[in-house]
Structures are given as structure tokens and as C-alpha cells.
Amino acid sequence: MLDKLGFLVAVARERNFRRAAEACGVAQPTLSAGIKGLEAELGVLLVHRSSRFQRLTPEGEKVVAWGQRMLADTRAMRQELQVARGGLAGHLRLAVVPTALALVPLLTLACRRRNPGIRFTILSHTSEAIADMLASFEADAGITYLGNEPLGSVRSVPLSTERYRLVVPAGSRWSGRSSVAWAELAGESLCLLTPDMQNRRIMDRLMQQAGVEPTATVESNSIVALIAHVRSGEWMTVLPESVANTLGSAAGLQAIPLVSPDAEYRIGLVVPQQDPTPPLTAALLAAAQEATSGAALF
Structure with a gap:
């Protein structure tokens, strides 16, 4: 079921079957068949479609929300198992407001010093997009403004003061x-x-x-x-x-x-509320706290 949920989440994100299939690394017929199979398994229509994507059904919206959480939990479980097998390694996705991009190397450097097996993808987004990406678990962490506009349910570590x-x-x-x-x-x-x-x-x-x-x-x-x-x-x-x-x-x-x-406005690291916290996210939080405690980095 997880693969099928991944197909549905990708369709919800891309709003396009072809792009969703490319994002999942499968052929479009495979993706379409997977979503149809998920609909049959759950007994509900999830996607309104003709020859192309139209919109999610109300049931589809609910399944996407559950799917995002289940996929995030599965990713966290795999990280835990990786740690047990031989150390922390993996891929962290950071979404950053453009004005904070200059801070990112300091944070990634602090994290890599502790955990050289971690890789990063860093993307520039608006603060509103970052909040959405954290809520849907499309990003593992964000660097954005704190206490100025709503962020949703997140943990945060202040990094710097913007002047x-x-x-x-x-x-x-x-x-x-x-x-x-x-x-x-x-x-x-x-x-x-x-x-x-x-x-x-x-x-x-x-x-x-x-x-x-x-x-x-x-x-x-x-x-x-x-x-x-x-x-x-x-x-x-x-x-x-x-x-x-x-x-x-x-x-x-x-x-x-x-x-x-x-x-002055505060900029900080924000991560989705997950219990337990995924190991890679915990490593990033620890690196941020270590970096800011030194004061010289930020």
C-alpha cells in the first residue's frame, strides 16, 4: 500500500499524472494503475479525472493527509534502522527563505562535522511555501522567520536576528x-x-x-x-x-x-512535530543548537 500512497501523494503535489509519475520514477500507466488499485482497496473514489487530473475527492484529500504522515513515519523508521546498522546517514531536504540562504552553509557544516554521512538538498522558497512543505512532510526542515506569521505545528531553534x-x-x-x-x-x-x-x-x-x-x-x-x-x-x-x-x-x-x-526579526530552523523525532532531523536540531550556543557562527 505504501507505494500506492506515494503515487497519490505525488499526484496531489504535482496536480499532473505525468509529472507525478516522473517524480516517483515510474511509467504513467503504472502510477494510474496504482491509484486505481488503492481506490479499489479502500472502496472509495480518490481522484476526479478524465484524460487528465482534475482534483482530489474529499476522501482523496483525507487519504493524502494520512499518506503523508505514513510515508514520513516510514522514512523515519528507515533512518532508525540505518543508525542501528552502522551510523547516521541519509538525505535531508531543507526549504529556506531567500534572505536566509547565506546562513545555510554554517548549519550544514555544523551538521556534517557530527555526521559526515548526511547529504543535503537546499531549495529556496517563500515562507508560506515552507509552512506548507513542512505540514505535508515534503521538506524535513525549513529556515524561515519566527514569530511573525503563522508556521503551524513545528519545533524551532532561533539562528539569527535579521537587521x-x-x-x-x-x-x-x-x-x-x-x-x-x-x-x-x-x-x-x-x-x-x-x-x-x-x-x-x-x-x-x-x-x-x-x-x-x-x-x-x-x-x-x-x-x-x-x-x-x-x-x-x-x-x-x-x-x-x-x-x-x-x-x-x-x-x-x-x-x-x-x-x-x-x-529586528528572528530567523530560525523549523521542523515538523513528529514523535519520535526522525534521527536525521534530530541531528540537524542538535547541530543548530550547538552552532548557536557558540554564538560566533550566527
């Missing part, structure tokens, strides 16, 4: 400033992250608090694209301190503290 910098071209009229007030951004040519990013929603709120109507002449979900536009000399952007220091200095840009208000 904001105005990133400008070297030699601009802003160069040499020790700080810039948010109110001074009124009417300036800004390139910012897209509104689906929590960082952008934070920026908008801070500007509104300073009496500035948030406007951006360029929006992108890529920080690299923002940096490239600032380097052109026609724009400036607002980025977290860690990103500004990592990318801005490499691009020859200047990062200036933004004040009035002096804003």
Missing part, C-alpha cells in the same frame, strides 16, 4: 553615510523582492511606519537580480545584513544601516 541595510552603488550620494532613515527612501528608485516574500511584506510595513508609501520600480524573487540592478548604478535595494555583507561587499557595493524604526 536591514540599504545597499547602494559604491560612490553614490549615499556613500559614507553611517545610517539612513526609512523615511529617506520616499521617491527613490528601489528594487525589492516580490510581495509573496515575507521579507518584502516586512519592508512594506517598516516603510509605512516611517510614512513612506512602498514602491519598487523593479521586483524580483531573486536576490542576485536585485544585486545586479544595484550594480547598474540606477537602483538601490534593502537586504538583511547577512546577505548585504555576503553579496554586496563581493559586488563592490555599500551596505548602510537603516534606522527609525530600528527593526
Whole structure:
């Protein structure tokens, strides 16, 4: 049954039979037959379909939720058995908000020092997508904002405090400033992250608090694209301190503290609530706690 549940979960995620079959590494007829077999076994229709996927039935939605939990528990069981056979090894999937990507190597390094058999896949997503991926067990862990927008049922370890910098071209009229007030951004040519990013929603709120109507002449979900536009000399952007220091200095840009208000937001590692905690997830949590206790890493 687990294979069939995996087919159904993939279809629910992809909303497409062909892509779901590719994700499962099977032919599309095999996937379709598996779902039909699951329907016959459970005695309910799970998927409305004609020649293509239409939607899940209400019963299908319930089975997907159960299937996600069962598959996650099975993965955790296999990890436990791997530990018993000879040490911790396996694959961790991390979903990270773009503004926190600069923190990831510090966390993965701390984890790999303890457990060299662990591999990582790191994907950049919005905070809302990360919450959904944790709820559906599509990601083992996330790095996102804490205490700002709902995250669901998760465990968390604070990693850093996000402070904001105005990133400008070297030699601009802003160069040499020790700080810039948010109110001074009124009417300036800004390139910012897209509104689906929590960082952008934070920026908008801070500007509104300073009496500035948030406007951006360029929006992108890529920080690299923002940096490239600032380097052109026609724009400036607002980025977290860690990103500004990592990318801005490499691009020859200047990062200036933004004040009035002096804003800080917490970034942390979040993992789904599972009992018992899967061994790989527990290793990642332990590495995060060890790294943050040293303070120097974050």
C-alpha cells in the first residue's frame, strides 16, 4: 500500500499524472494503475479525472493527509534502522527563505562535522511555501522567520536576528553615510523582492511606519537580480545584513544601516512535530543548537 500512497501523494503535489509519475520514477500507466488499485482497496473514489487530473475527492484529500504522515513515519523508521546498522546517514531536504540562504552553509557544516554521512538538498522558497512543505512532510526542515506569521505545528531553534541595510552603488550620494532613515527612501528608485516574500511584506510595513508609501520600480524573487540592478548604478535595494555583507561587499557595493524604526526579526530552523523525532532531523536540531550556543557562527 505504501507505494500506492506515494503515487497519490505525488499526484496531489504535482496536480499532473505525468509529472507525478516522473517524480516517483515510474511509467504513467503504472502510477494510474496504482491509484486505481488503492481506490479499489479502500472502496472509495480518490481522484476526479478524465484524460487528465482534475482534483482530489474529499476522501482523496483525507487519504493524502494520512499518506503523508505514513510515508514520513516510514522514512523515519528507515533512518532508525540505518543508525542501528552502522551510523547516521541519509538525505535531508531543507526549504529556506531567500534572505536566509547565506546562513545555510554554517548549519550544514555544523551538521556534517557530527555526521559526515548526511547529504543535503537546499531549495529556496517563500515562507508560506515552507509552512506548507513542512505540514505535508515534503521538506524535513525549513529556515524561515519566527514569530511573525503563522508556521503551524513545528519545533524551532532561533539562528539569527535579521537587521536591514540599504545597499547602494559604491560612490553614490549615499556613500559614507553611517545610517539612513526609512523615511529617506520616499521617491527613490528601489528594487525589492516580490510581495509573496515575507521579507518584502516586512519592508512594506517598516516603510509605512516611517510614512513612506512602498514602491519598487523593479521586483524580483531573486536576490542576485536585485544585486545586479544595484550594480547598474540606477537602483538601490534593502537586504538583511547577512546577505548585504555576503553579496554586496563581493559586488563592490555599500551596505548602510537603516534606522527609525530600528527593526529586528528572528530567523530560525523549523521542523515538523513528529514523535519520535526522525534521527536525521534530530541531528540537524542538535547541530543548530550547538552552532548557536557558540554564538560566533550566527
